[in-house]
Amino acid sequence: MNDKHDFSEFASLITAHDEGNAFDAVVPPIVQTSLFTFSDYDEMVATYRGEKQRPVYSRGLNPTVRIFEDMLARLEGAEDALGFGSGMATISSTVLTFVQPGDRIVAVRHVYPDAFRFFETILKRMRVEVTYVDGRDEDAVAAALPGAKLIYLESPTSWVMHAHDVGALAALARHHGVLSIIDNSWASPVFQRPLTLGVDLVLHSASKYLGGHSDVVAGVVAGPKALIDRIRNETLPYLGGKLSPFDAWLLIRGMRTLPVRMKAHEASALEIARRLQAHEQVETVCHPALANSLPPGLVGTSGLFSFIFKPGIDLKIFCNQLRYFKMGVSWGGHESLIVPGDVVAAQKAPPSFAEAFGVDPLSVRLHVGLEGTEALWSDLVAAISAATES
Numbered sequence: 001m002n003d004k005h006d007f008s009e010f011a012s013l014i015t016a017h018d019e020g021n022a023f024d025a026v027v028p029p030i031v032q033t034s035l036f037t038f039s040d041y042d043e044m045v046a047t048y049r050g051e052k053q054r055p056v057y058s059r060g061l062n063p064t065v066r067i068f069e070d071m072l073a074r075l076e077g078a079e080d081a082l083g084f085g086s087g088m089a090t091i092s093s094t095v096l097t098f099v100q101p102g103d104r105i106v107a108v109r110h111v112y113p114d115a116f117r118f119f120e121t122i123l124k125r126m127r128v129e130v131t132y133v134d135g136r137d138e139d140a141v142a143a144a145l146p147g148a149k150l151i152y153l154e155s156p157t158s159w160v161m162h163a164h165d166v167g168a169l170a171a172l173a174r175h176h177g178v179l180s181i182i183d184n185s186w187a188s189p190v191f192q193r194p195l196t197l198g199v200d201l202v203l204h205s206a207s208k209y210l211g212g213h214s215d216v217v218a219g220v221v222a223g224p225k226a227l228i229d230r231i232r233n234e235t236l237p238y239l240g241g242k243l244s245p246f247d248a249w250l251l252i253r254g255m256r257t258l259p260v261r262m263k264a265h266e267a268s269a270l271e272i273a274r275r276l277q278a279h280e281q282v283e284t285v286c287h288p289a290l291a292n293s294l295p296p297g298l299v300g301t302s303g304l305f306s307f308i309f310k311p312g313i314d315l316k317i318f319c320n321q322l323r324y325f326k327m328g329v330s331w332g333g334h335e336s337l338i339v340p341g342d343v344v345a346a347q348k349a350p351p352s353f354a355e356a357f358g359v360d361p362l363s364v365r366l367h368v369g370l371e372g373t374e375a376l377w378s379d380l381v382a383a384i385s386a387a388t389e390s
């Protein structure tokens, strides 16, 4: 993992294909079908009785989707994985599998805004209470856990990039008999494998680094087969947010280069974060690698971080001046992106993430893509200069 040029640990990403597949193709086919027919009555009966496992309908099992699920399970060190049509379908189906009306869950502060809104709307409607805690404060987490049904983690967190000691939080959850779930989209399994740190279930917005090319919206959850089976059988069939074969195929293609891309994002983003930290117009840079050390288990950093300007910057001029950094939500693709904090803070859609956790109006979130460090740095420096009030 430390050698920047050896990706042997991830060799299975390259070799993963549909074994026994037609024509010995290195790229698996897209099994673009809604249903699968039975050869005769006996096969159909055996399948319905659960005596035979085979695809029936693509909302359940599809061979192309299964290849993606197997790849991700191997990467995360999981027994099983389940693909979804979006990260939010993954989050909602996973959490809803394990809560009942009257339950309470714990979530870290600064959790991804739509996860927060899901907790504050649908869970609230189901009479499920949510206690938000600062994941850096293990005493506060320990105090919130007794009696909770599950703890929902995200590390590093959205916007402020707080990195938590995931292993310590998972151990606390286990001690209190609380199921732990983590959103690992930011680090990807290349830089953090939460199941090896004791977390029960790991999930991703596969729309981010797993896909890596901003051409797919998808999600996936991985963990022990018994827990994945509960999601597979209790919520996925009825909420119906299954990953499509074509999107799975795009993810299989994207994941072949995941380790290479992650290391390129890491190097470029860290260099830009360091230069921003030294820039006279910048107050603070929120990037986990700028702290003294990364928490145990986080072995690298991705391309997403934020920073806060000193007063005296015109964010509108700054954003409009950028050439390579495009204004846009999401991240994890090849392209560099920017989201200004004043726009997020002004968002009206209730419940407000900014009101709940605070978003500094002088902050900016960057996704550092693969355009090249010097091109991106020149872009930022020119835009800061144009936007600085003289």
Ligand SMILES: Cc1ncc(COP(=O)(O)O)c(C=O)c1O
Binding pocket: 086, 087, 088, 089, 112, 114, 158, 183, 185, 186, 204, 205, 206, 207, 217, 218, 219, 330, 331
């Ligand atoms: C950290 C994080 N988790 C989950 C999601 C939701 O994923 P999706 O957009 O694929 O539903 C996002 C999307 O931006 C995200 O940033």
